[in-house]
Amino acid sequence: MSRRPRPTVAITADLVILTIRDGVLCVLVVERGNDPFAGRLALPGGFLRGEESLDETAARELSEETGLDAATLHLQQVGVYSAPDRDPRRPRVVTCAYLAIAPNLPRPAAGTDAKAAHWLPVTEAQRTGLAFDHDQILTDALELARAELQFSTIATAFCDTEFTIGELREVYEAVWGVDLDKPNFHRKVTESAGFVEPSGAKRPSPTGRPAALYRAGGASTLSPPMMRPRPASA
Amino acid sequence: MSRRPRPTVAITADLVILTIRDGVLCVLVVERGNDPFAGRLALPGGFLRGEESLDETAARELSEETGLDAATLHLQQVGVYSAPDRDPRRPRVVTCAYLAIAPNLPRPAAGTDAKAAHWLPVTEAQRTGLAFDHDQILTDALELARAELQFSTIATAFCDTEFTIGELREVYEAVWGVDLDKPNFHRKVTESAGFVEPSGAKRPSPTGRPAALYRAGGASTLSPPMMRPRPASA
DNA sequence: GAAATAGTGTCTATAAGACACTATTTC
DNA sequence: GAAATAGTGTCTTATAGACACTATTTC
Numbered sequence A, B: 001m002s003r004r005p006r007p008t009v010a011i012t013a014d015l016v017i018l019t020i021r022d023g024v025l026c027v028l029v030v031e032r033g034n035d036p037f038a039g040r041l042a043l044p045g046g047f048l049r050g051e052e053s054l055d056e057t058a059a060r061e062l063s064e065e066t067g068l069d070a071a072t073l074h075l076q077q078v079g080v081y082s083a084p085d086r087d088p089r090r091p092r093v094v095t096c097a098y099l100a101i102a103p104n105l106p107r108p109a110a111g112t113d114a115k116a117a118h119w120l121p122v123t124e125a126q127r128t129g130l131a132f133d134h135d136q137i138l139t140d141a142l143e144l145a146r147a148e149l150q151f152s153t154i155a156t157a158f159c160d161t162e163f164t165i166g167e168l169r170e171v172y173e174a175v176w177g178v179d180l181d182k183p184n185f186h187r188k189v190t191e192s193a194g195f196v197e198p199s200g201a202k203r204p205s206p207t208g209r210p211a212a213l214y215r216a217g218g219a220s221t222l223s224p225p226m227m228r229p230r231p232a233s234a
Numbered sequence C: 001g002a003a004a005t006a007g008t009g010t011c012t013a014t015a016a017g018a019c020a021c022t023a024t025t026t027c
Numbered sequence D: 001g002a003a004a005t006a007g008t009g010t011c012t013t014a015t016a017g018a019c020a021c022t023a024t025t026t027c
Helices: A054-066 A122-128 A134-151 A154-158 A165-176 A182-191 B054-066 B122-128 B134-151 B154-158 B165-176 B182-191
Strands: A008-021 A024-031 A045-047 A074-081 A093-101 A116-121 A196-203 A211-216 B008-021 B024-031 B045-047 B074-081 B093-101 B117-121 B196-203 B211-216
Touching: A008 A054, A008 A134, A008 A154, A008 A165, A024 A054, A024 A122, A024 A165, A045 A054, A054 A074, A054 A093, A074 A134, A074 B074, A093 A134, A093 A154, A116 A122, A122 A134, A134 A154, A134 A165, A154 A165, A165 A182, A165 A211, B008 B054, B008 B134, B008 B154, B008 B165, B024 B054, B024 B122, B024 B165, B045 B054, B054 B074, B054 B093, B074 B134, B093 B134, B093 B154, B117 B122, B122 B134, B134 B154, B134 B165, B154 B165, B165 B182, B165 B211
Parallel strands: A008 A093, B008 B093
Antiparallel strands: A008 A024, A008 A045, A008 B008, A024 A116, A074 A093, A196 A211, B008 B024, B008 B045, B024 B117, B074 B093, B196 B211
């Protein structure tokens, strides 16, 4: 039996790093310095190095881009993108996309890296378009994030160590793009075992009753789930 | 800035093809003919070819292994496995794992391929162990399949074109490894919009009342979901 | 009629959603 | 007290689950 050629390819890990700024869901984008797509906006990413896995590549890129320790941030695979013409370079470049979730960071973007990185509202990114097949990657990562909010406790990854129930609700509202009932959300979250635990402290508000502060609980899955309201059919 | 070497790698698509035989969840495994792991059982898979995407590689392998048209079968990505030592060959081999779901096939395994492929109960496969990191891939694919049953209509992919509600229930029972209440399951499925639609025909039974036959409906997602019973905590 | 599987009725427990209401703060 | 945000109570509806019961077949 004749041996087919086994093409080798270059592999990158691309990151969809989401955060919420002023109640708006934002994604970290970089302006590309080199061809292909020089000058265009793209998702941050980088090539796999010799003795690391793609998960490690993604974690390294994440810490380079955000200055945060990847071990403490939520990071998960979205999928592989391997259309032969997705990147004009040769050898072919296949990418594994990762979803990362970050709390609102002190610096707009930062990073040890010279690239011009900044946060862009997701709606803006989708309107203006990104390089490569990054529009599709962003769409898929968003859908994953929206689904994960229902069944996991990752919403707390958007928050600082201590947060109020109102802030957690704003995470759901920003990612899902809906308004949620405050009283029902409060009850659902505080009564769900392992989702959040009270820190005992309160955060004074300049405008109303101080809110109790919570920390992320030990659970990683939410049961029962917090189902996203279905869009009205009519 | 000095240019780092960009290692190139070989990429495979590996398949976790599940089916149900006599009420037992089975996975298609092949006996490896060549090193590494010659003689050991492994998941079927193959290398990416020149001008195809990994999704196409997976679809091609699936049709080679099962003789079925991949376009009609459920096929989705599970994840990428890229640990540097997961495959001893050089250049490194990264794999993208796919989950495929097949109805009970006429032939035990078949395929145009000379490899010894056969169905193995999933519990057997997990007990005896597979080559490479295929134990982990199988575990992850199973967990994905179990989760997908809750929120999507893929359970019908395990069934023939026409099936009874009892057969559909056996899919859930085999994949989840639980017993479900027959009356409640029947109602839930038949009242869920777009999950199944009656074909009008009935299938006589040698032992009891004939069951009405159904076809897969148009919906791909189940709402409300069919939640898997949580294991009793105590 | 007995046995077997298919399917319906009905009651109860749990969760979701609407929304009135109370609580605690700043001004 | 007004305004604002936090949080509780309570009622209604949707869904899940238990399980008694009816329906249709073969023997």
